[in-house]
Amino acid sequence: MHYSQLSTPALTVDLESLERNLDRMAQYCREHNLGLRPHTKTHKTPELARMQLSRGAIGLTVAKAGEAEVMAGADPAEILVAFPVYGAEKLRRLAELARARRILISLDSEAAARQLSAAATAQGVEFGVLVEFDAGLGRCGLFPGPDCVRLARTIQKLPALRFRGLLTYPGNIWGTDQERKKESQSVATAVARALAAFDEERLPVEIVSAGSTPSASLSHEIPGVTEIRPGTYVYNDLNTHYQGACSLEDCAARVVATVVSIAVPGRAMIDAGSKTLSSDQLRAGPQGGYGLLVEAPDAPLIKLNEEHGYVDTSNSGRHFQVGDTVTIIPNHVCTCVNLHEEIFLLRSGEVVGSWLVAARGKIR
């Protein structure tokens, strides 16, 4: 079946682009002796996680206990929960997972560490712990320096926890090549500052985890980083493209939609709205718009309601008709994928299978 025969809206992935994206990141990490621990929040699909592991990923990253439970199905040796989980019920579930495989968690407070220790002790398991520091984004993480060492020492004293290193999320590396390079230098300074504090106290740091998709290719220029956690690179999206970090052809995940109304002059309405694409704004390149219409880049997707996408056809060379199939590259693929139960697999435009987005909606 050709993808244009799919019942719409439908999320699709071109397997050839996907495999190219996976290979490229795996090769970069091999070349630079960096561990690749991909963040699975983008795809939420164990089948794809297995493809990452078979290409040499050292483990998987998740944000939530529910994601970890699903990703255990891909059988990684270790799962990193890159989120300061707080709450006994979630930690109990993570401790259960730790019976069969290593679980590593990042945190930045003694309160979280104490709760983690109690959960591990209760079930007779051990958690690895990374201390999170802030490299400029201002989200989570201690200021790089003695505070990090102090928390690491506390972790070392708490039962059933093992301090294994540091983690930061360099989300501030964003924008044009030039902007990303500049911010990358300030991240390098923060990493150096964090490591110096540990060096001074002669406390060994096994892991320094960083990396995101926009910052990935700069990771080898940040001394001390041992591994990275990009997520988006598997599918890519407009935000990645407009930062120059991928080509349009590398945008492997696309939403297939149908034109359902052309009654209002200057409009083609499609059956993909915010419950299909997400309302995430474009944060790079030309501002505005909710995705790129591959068939008509001169017809911007200017507004979304829940189930309606508003295409402005007033300056487009294309003549839209009710029933037309269109293909949209989303602004932000991670929030888009999370809205879909299923992703259809394409080779040369033919549907060759589908995956369940098994971890979608796993918010706890």
Add this chain to the structure above:
Amino acid sequence: MHYSQLSTPALTVDLESLERNLDRMAQYCREHNLGLRPHTKTHKTPELARMQLSRGAIGLTVAKAGEAEVMAGADPAEILVAFPVYGAEKLRRLAELARARRILISLDSEAAARQLSAAATAQGVEFGVLVEFDAGLGRCGLFPGPDCVRLARTIQKLPALRFRGLLTYPGNIWGTDQERKKESQSVATAVARALAAFDEERLPVEIVSAGSTPSASLSHEIPGVTEIRPGTYVYNDLNTHYQGACSLEDCAARVVATVVSIAVPGRAMIDAGSKTLSSDQLRAGPQGGYGLLVEAPDAPLIKLNEEHGYVDTSNSGRHFQVGDTVTIIPNHVCTCVNLHEEIFLLRSGEVVGSWLVAARGKIR
């Protein structure tokens, strides 16, 4: 169990507020002799649809075939699909539903009408049809006038379809009381123009369907409207509140979250981000922000990542600690609910049960 003991993030609804919201809208419609055909896209929950039907709703409204399949579980006499569905697979499923109950669909093109007729004919069922006209929003719908009559005549000639009336979505009635009243007058002009064209051709119009939550209370002032389709009123949200269409106490659905990090000065990070609240912007009242923290209205939720909410604590009187429970009223409850598998039911702060959000993610 008290709601503060829920594993977070968790979507909750206060049943007392919900029942008050349901009663108020039911009473308004009775008083003004308007049919109430609530849009179930807000709650996506058959149990709640039954509460609406038991309070006198004349049927249910959905946007998608998948929502109709789930809502059939609430056993309404009739389901209105207020979306110009195009696609044989979806119409086949709707035709199957039409064996057991009346299905009514709105559309604005001959192409959609012909496909609908073919689907109904193939399965030996009948669809009721409403012709959609545009009352100023510029989304779907023909210009009110002779074009609507022409499409109605085409529908009358097509096999297995029955023309039953008109539909419009008055999404342009939005904003302050004054803004909404003004726009309501222009919607009234459009309705009058549409009805005049049918009157001239002596074509009877049984149904004139309009109404949304912000416009609901003005519906009786639009001559000709026979029924309304509000959705949001069951739970309400910040967008509704800031238009003056409900009080904060009427915001029945709230997200319970936990403070997970206070490491960065001026920040409290919570475990609810865009995959829990949605990225929908505030479109009424004070601009900016992604929801109201009930416990600290002076601490704005300034930014969301997928699983992180950024609370700006720099001007707040509250002292945030890791582990604190907070409660958020979302900007837009419809997109928020769609992200949750389950909604927890509260009475006086105690969890008394939960509903599955059975139609969430039903995009086809």
